[in-house]
Amino acid sequence: MEPHKILPAEYDILEQQMKNALPLSICAFVHFKLMRTRNLLERKNILVNSWPDPSVVVIVDNKDWGILPSAVTFCKGPEFVRSLKALIQLASKNVPSPILVVGCSTDVIDALVNLYECKASCPFKPAQENALVYTLPPKNISPPTIPDGFRVSELGERHIDPVKKSWRYAEEYEQFFSMDRWLRYHFSNFPTLCIETEEGLPVAWELQQDYGAIGMLHVVPEFRRKKLGSVVTMALAEKMNNEGQMVFACVNEKNETGKTFHETNGYIRLAFDLCFCSYFF
Structure with missing residues (x-):
């Protein structure tokens, strides 16, 4: 299906869709609500691979705002990475390189990188460490x-x-x-x-x-x-x-002090990890 740009009249439906996809959608869901309550969605393009039941959501800056562009994402699984790639590439037309891609699980980013036969020429550069996700009930x-x-x-x-x-x-x-x-x-x-x-x-x-x-x-x-x-x-x-x-936090997987700190303060670890990624174009 063709990519769809979310309109303000569709915000409530999208929010409910991402809520239903928790916890895997945690970054996109919290980011969307945060931007909405701050009246900052006017600075964003919200792209989905299908509507009204998206399997990929990309929320990205709609122009160069003078800060690092971010694409806060939700992708249901590795089988949808071609749609994820297409939406990020579409979003890159309005902003400078690089884009920080946030919100994808490690298996999704691995599959995204594996779309390229030559890893050296792959424009997606994952962080060296994965991030554990903790929520605070x-x-x-x-x-x-x-x-x-x-x-x-x-x-x-x-x-x-x-x-x-x-x-x-x-x-x-x-x-x-x-x-x-x-x-x-x-x-x-x-x-x-x-x-x-x-x-x-x-x-x-x-x-x-x-x-x-x-x-x-x-x-x-x-x-x-x-x-x-x-x-x-x-x-x-x-x-x-x-x-x-x-309330949630991301902690580098090798940061033992950070993991202990969050667990001591009542945070609960979720059952999946995130991989931050930079897209250079």
Whole structure:
């Protein structure tokens, strides 16, 4: 069937379709709802391989917004990768290279790459590590106790430099786009949480990324014994839960500390892994 571009009148149907496909559709579902509540779907093209029962959904920037273009995706299985490839290629006509492809399970990305006989010339470059997916059920979200001497705030302009310096992928990202602009976009549109000293020094933070997951957690080393990581994570989760959002996180499969942290804080691991992928064209 021909690709179909979702119209606003079809949003409710698409949302229900992706909800029915949970948990495999978690990135596309949460991202779609997040963009919709923030009135940001006007910045997106939403493409499906068939309608009204899609097996592939691609939500992608509709033009160059000056940040890394993302394609937040849902693909029911490896048998639909040709449709996935076609939709991503169609979406690439309006944005610069590369596109970050988020939301596909590892078997889907493996099948996508295997469409190409020569891996060296394949335009899809998977991340070196897969990501485990964890959700935080509302029943496991409890209001955190803020330690004496600290206060809760949100991330803003003055936090751009410390957040950028603490993120392991910042240098890689800035090969293609402005990290400052990307952070401003997130800070101004999505939930963030920062713990500061009473003097206003930021010591711990986390944010919701535009594809839906919470991440970029960082605690300044000299404050790590105060369990501020757990405080930040739970406070951000509480904020998102109050907005009616589904709380989830992606953790690199080799990150034993990250896995233990999320499990200790009530997160439940889902039965599939994701593979982040970059599409160069």
